[in-house]
Amino acid sequence: QKEVEQDPGPLSVPEGAIVSLNCTYSNSAFQYFMWYRQYSRKGPELLMYTYSSGNKEDGRFTAQVDKSSKYISLFIRDSQPSDSATYLCAMSGSSASKIIFGSGTRLSIRP
Amino acid sequence: DVKVTQSSRYLVKRTGEKVFLECVQDMDHENMFWYRQDPGLGLRLIYFSYDVKMKEKGDIPEGYSVSREKKERFSLILESASTNQTSMYLCASMSGTEEQFFGPGTRLTVL
Numbered sequence: 149q150k151e152v153e154q155d156p157g158p159l160s161v162p163e164g165a166i167v168s169l170n171c172t173y174s175n176s177a178f179q180y181f182m183w184y185r186q187y188s189r190k191g192p193e194l195l196m197y198t199y200s201s202g203n204k205e206d207g208r209f210t211a212q213v214d215k216s217s218k219y220i221s222l223f224i225r226d227s228q229p230s231d232s233a234t235y236l237c238a239m240s241g242s243s244a245s246k247i248i249f250g251s252g253t254r255l256s257i258r259p
Numbered sequence: 260d261v262k263v264t265q266s267s268r269y270l271v272k273r274t275g276e277k278v279f280l281e282c283v284q285d286m287d288h289e290n291m292f293w294y295r296q297d298p299g300l301g302l303r304l305i306y307f308s309y310d311v312k313m314k315e316k317g318d319i320p321e322g323y324s325v326s327r328e329k330k331e332r333f334s335l336i337l338e339s340a341s342t343n344q345t346s347m348y349l350c351a352s353m354s355g356t357e358e359q360f361f362g363p364g365t366r367l368t369v370l
Binding site: 246 | 263302317349364
């Protein structure tokens with residue numbers, strides 16, 4: 149079993165829809181949770197960063213962590229065609245430990 | 260803005276060749292990483308370095324070596340390239356926080 153599981157998609161939704169992206173994990177030591185966005189032919193860039201459980205909101209993006217269920221989510225409101233990308237979840241146990249990445253979900257927003 | 264640059268965007272090599280992938284960051288980050296990214300497998304850590312002349316094996320170091328002679332530069336070496344090393348190679352750097360800054364990637368094809 150992988151430490152981090154992520155549905156690869158692809159996921160295709162119409163513009164303006166609410167998008168929900170999810171990851172599950174098995175290591176209860178994970179405390180830092182991240183979402184990266186990767187456009188085609190580019191490197192990943194950090195989108196959201198959360199420590200421990202709870203929600204974090206940044207504009208149209210909300211990151212949610214449920215440590216009891218070992219489940220993290222990224223919600224995108226009012227999705228735009230420019231949100232079309234691959235989204236990778238990532239997590240680590242401490243600031244000194246390596247980061248484990250999910251395999252990524254490919255998202256397409258239809259105009 | 261942090262900038263991580265990689266020496267080549269696309270590279271084609273023959274089986275058995277020695278291949279050098281170079282990565283340079285301009286933000287004085289201590290930590291640097293090499294990943295490979297394959298469909299369905301996500302990002303897998305090859306090697307990382309916490310300081311000059313220091314290196315640690317990641318999850319898939321076989322067939323690779325690294326060099327860090329200067330703080331800003333981290334090189335990945337394929338001693339004898341094989342077809343199963345055809346992949347996207349991503350370099351990243353990180354300061355004391357959890358955000359890793361990625362380069363644009365090198366798509367390597369080994370024939």
